[in-house]
Amino acid sequence: MSSPLSPQQAAAPAHRAFSEAFGGEPDGVWRAPGRVNLIGEHTDYNEGFALPFAIDLAAHVAVQARPDRLVRLLSTHGGGVVELDLDALSRDGAPGWSVYPAGVAWALAEHGVRLPGFDLALDSTVPAGSGLSSSHAIECAVATALSELAGADLTPQDLVLVTQRAENAFVGAPTGILDQSASLRGTAGHAVFLDCRDQGVELIPFDADAAGLAVLVVDTKVAHSHAGGGYAERRASCELGAEVLGVEALRDVSSEDLAEARGLLDPVTFRRVRHVVTEDERVLATVEVLRTEGPAAIGPLLDASHASMRDDFEISCPELDLAVEAARSAGALGARMTGGGFGGSAIALIPRAAEGAVRDAVSAAFRRAGFTAPDLFTVVPAEGARRVL
Ligand code: ADP
Ligand code: MG
Numbered sequence: 001m002s003s004p005l006s007p008q009q010a011a012a013p014a015h016r017a018f019s020e021a022f023g024g025e026p027d028g029v030w031r032a033p034g035r036v037n038l039i040g041e042h043t044d045y046n047e048g049f050a051l052p053f054a055i056d057l058a059a060h061v062a063v064q065a066r067p068d069r070l071v072r073l074l075s076t077h078g079g080g081v082v083e084l085d086l087d088a089l090s091r092d093g094a095p096g097w098s099v100y101p102a103g104v105a106w107a108l109a110e111h112g113v114r115l116p117g118f119d120l121a122l123d124s125t126v127p128a129g130s131g132l133s134s135s136h137a138i139e140c141a142v143a144t145a146l147s148e149l150a151g152a153d154l155t156p157q158d159l160v161l162v163t164q165r166a167e168n169a170f171v172g173a174p175t176g177i178l179d180q181s182a183s184l185r186g187t188a189g190h191a192v193f194l195d196c197r198d199q200g201v202e203l204i205p206f207d208a209d210a211a212g213l214a215v216l217v218v219d220t221k222v223a224h225s226h227a228g229g230g231y232a233e234r235r236a237s238c239e240l241g242a243e244v245l246g247v248e249a250l251r252d253v254s255s256e257d258l259a260e261a262r263g264l265l266d267p268v269t270f271r272r273v274r275h276v277v278t279e280d281e282r283v284l285a286t287v288e289v290l291r292t293e294g295p296a297a298i299g300p301l302l303d304a305s306h307a308s309m310r311d312d313f314e315i316s317c318p319e320l321d322l323a324v325e326a327a328r329s330a331g332a333l334g335a336r337m338t339g340g341g342f343g344g345s346a347i348a349l350i351p352r353a354a355e356g357a358v359r360d361a362v363s364a365a366f367r368r369a370g371f372t373a374p375d376l377f378t379v380v381p382a383e384g385a386r387r388v389l
Contacts (some may be wrong), residue, residue: 010058010125010388011060011388014061014062014121014122015062017062017076018063018064021072021081021119021121022074025064027065027149028148028389029061029062029387029389030142030144031058031061031387032137032139032183032184032385033056033137033182033183033385034058034126034136035053035132035133036055036132036338037052038053038302038347039282039286040052040178040279040280040282041309041313041338041340041341042235042309042341043280043283044175044177045238046238046251047197047248047251048249048250049194049196049283050178050181050196051283051287052191052194053191053206053382054186054187054192054381054383056379056382057124057379058124058137059122059125059134059137060124060388061141062120062389063121063146065118068117070083070084070085070086070117071101071105071117073101073119074122075097076122076123077097077128079096082095082098084098091172097138100142101120101138101139103166103170103171104142107143107166108143108146108147111154111162113147113154114150115146115149127219130219130221131343131345132219132344132345133179133183133339135167136180139163140180141385143159143163143166143184144184145387147162148387156184160199161199163184174235175231176196177196181199181201182384186384187384188382191203191204193287196251204287207295209352211295212352213295213333213350214350214352215349215350215380216348216378217377217378218346218362218374218375219345220317221373221375223343230342238250241261241265241270254277271312275308275309276313278308279308285301286301296333302336302347302349306335306336306337309341315337315340316337316341319343320337320343322365322366323362323374324348326364327346327350327358327362330354330357330361331350331358332358333349333350335349362376363376
């Protein structure tokens, strides 16, 4: 679904909502995208590799600094205006979605940025809870806006760490740096090759369109939650595995080490470790294949990644498995669940000529299984966070 709107048109709903709710003109409008993770799942907090890209669905925030310490927040998705005291921000005192802007304001202050109070209107086209990181789109848009309004000279890498702090210490989700790195550092036509040990980023050409391909998202409508138990449990398994194997992080384990690791770990922890170790290697292989052969050749790596998440890491669900199988049998070159798992979305790399057949096959398979109809849309690698007005 490559957006026909100009950046100004795309910013208009947030701008309009601001003027209606707060009166007058905002100081500016900032945009930050959601993301699709092409490959590299649950590797970020193991100091490994990931290859996400920023997508052409985004959060826009229209923001105006205030002379006092009040924060007023409004989303076009409803819920009315939330008012907070900038000097008394707390998790419990931030209802609903306000936890994201409140968490970012808190983390910026912790980082030493002196913020003004502000009015903020949010409009987002990233579907919430679908595994495309609508929450990080909000956080990255807010972080980009507030740091600029405060006159703070923060690099994208600083903002990656600020938003991670907001997630971990304020929102309470033990997530890594993958989502915000894609949202803050992505560019059009590229995937973000991320080394999560040193936060190093390399942009890898990923122009599916030019190769006659498309990335189809299948939003299963099964809600996931990073703050829920499954994500934290997987993370704890990885930490246990690293401890028993005597390494700083699972990044330091290679597939040659797995035979020995099997004897040292309980069977479940071993499978969790095997996913992370082989997934890191699949990310490196995908980068290499993209460089040498192009997007059409990465399908088997996507398939293998899905199998590993389904069987070893056990973070898939029947809807995601069905989406992947149906897409593949109708002509996808490869498919996998994307995001933290337990619901959310799958992606399929498809020849554009097969798009109709894949869409029909996935919809029909969901109908036959009695599952809620999925949302199907294509995405392209797009610009990362920036000011648009
Ligand atoms: P994901 O980030 O994968 O979409 P999360 O559960 O992490 O899923 O974040 C979803 C949450 O983000 C929602 O519950 C809501 O609080 C917030 N959110 C996302 N989009 C909007 C929006 N347009 N308006 C208000 N809140 C939103
Ligand atoms: Mg999220």
